[in-house]
Amino acid sequence: MTEARNLITDVAGLRIGNAHDAALGSGVTVALFDEPAVASCFAMGGAPATRETDLLDPEKMVPSIHGIVLSGGSAFGLDAASGVQASLKEQGIGFAVREALVPIVCQASSFDLLNGGNKEWGRYPPYRELGFQAAEQAGRDFALGTIGGGYGATTANLKGGLGSASTVTSSGHTVGALVVVNAVASAVIGDGPYFWAGALEEGNEFGGLGLPSRVSSEMRSLIWKGGPQPATTIALVATDAVLTKAQAKRLAIASHAGLARALRFSHALFDGDTIFAAATGRKPLRDEAAEFTELTALAADCLTRAIARGVYEATALPYHGAQPAWRDLFGESFGD
Known part of the structure; x- marks a missing residue:
């Protein structure tokens, strides 16, 4: 048995690839499945940017998919x-x-158009090439x-970032x-x-700090980007x-x-909060009700931890301000 990485790739049957452009201030993350995976999704934010998500509804025909993309770029990133x-x-x-072959790739994008990067890319945005690069280098680590x-x-x-946990x-x-x-x-309590x-x-x-002994009302004051600026936390x-x-x-x-x-907070009017779920189908559920219930609880726990790791591991963008x-x-x- 291989040592756990505390990454989503501890799940057998998937690989992750990344590509970004420092001048652009944006990038792409790709999850590819070794075999077609059963998948669905659910968006709870008020402003999602997505592609090929309707086919993930249980009543739709396509039984499985080949990849999922999480990108920046808002609608351009699709x-x-x-x-x-x-x-x-x-x-x-x-x-x-x-005789036709159609790779089924679903996607959600986040809004990062106001982070200081150069978004004057000309007629067509660069995300198609970034997606190709990310897919070509997908791996376990x-x-x-x-x-x-x-x-x-x-x-x-x-600064936010890419996070993972397992x-x-x-x-x-x-x-x-x-x-x-x-x-x-905000991902942190107060300041x-x-x-x-x-x-x-x-x-x-993500630092081993635990929680403060008390969370005061001042520490619970809402901190948000404010104004009509969308922001999206997207996940698999x-x-x-x-x-x-x-x-x-x-x-x-x-x-x-x-x-x-x-x-x-989350799931707000200007959020596009969208979560994909995928199953690589390596181990059946024996006690379906009990095992699936635990699975849903621990998946939520992993996402909580992954969000903190994404912020904890981030480095500032190379722009003034x-x-x-x-x-x-x-x-x-x-x-650490």
């Missing part, structure tokens, strides 16, 4: 899925319709923080989360350094369990609890 499709098609991967789809991500008061259920199923933390609100996710931390994965939760599309949708719905625990990273403010005192 071009990234075309680049991923191109990579898969070159490998002969896709949904067969007689990957970095967190300011990378891939999390490169340009921000929160209300700190765990194993009591029945031996692995579950993991992958998230681009680009929140309209920090404590994370709202602190009660669920494993080891020192995955498991090696055998699930139906209906169960995958229920997993996506339940996982939003993890997003709500890690951020104060860019948001500070958690490590800039607290790393010397509390970092």
Whole structure:
């Protein structure tokens, strides 16, 4: 048995690839499945940017998909899925319709258009090429923080980023989360350094601080980007369990609890908060009700932890006036 990475790739049957452009201030993260995966999704934000999500409803025909993309770029970033499709098609991967082969790639994008990067890209945005690059380098190991789809991500008061975490259920199923933390609100309590996710931390994965002895009313004051500026936290939760599309949708719905625990606040009017859920189908559920219930609870926990890790591991963007990273403010005192 391989050593756990505390990454979504601890779930057998998927790989992650990242690509970003430092001048652009944005990027793409891709999840590719070794075999077509059962998947669904659920959006609870008021302003989602998505592609090919209708087909994930349980009553729709396509039984499984080949990849999921989490990108920056808002609606422009939805071009990234075309680049991923191109990579898969070159490998002969896709949904067969007689002699036609169609890679099924779903996507959600976050709004990072006001982070200081150069978004004057000309006629066509660069996300299709970034999607292709990310797909070509997908593997089991990957970095967190300011990378891939999390490169340009921000929160209300700190740099956001790409986060991930994993765990194993009591029945031996692995579950993991992958998230681009680009929140309209905050992942830390008050001015920090404590994370709202602190009660669920494993080891020192985001500083080992736990929670403060008391959270005062001042520390609970709402911190948000303000004004008509969208912000989107987008995520994938995955498991090696055998699930139906209906169960995958229920997993996506339940996982939003993890997003709500890690951020104060979420699911707002200008949020596009969207979560995909995928099952690689390596281990059947024996006691379906009990094991699936535990799976939904631990998937939400993983997402909570992954959000904190995405902020904890981030580094500031290389622009004048860019948001500070958690490590800039607290790393010397509390970092690893």
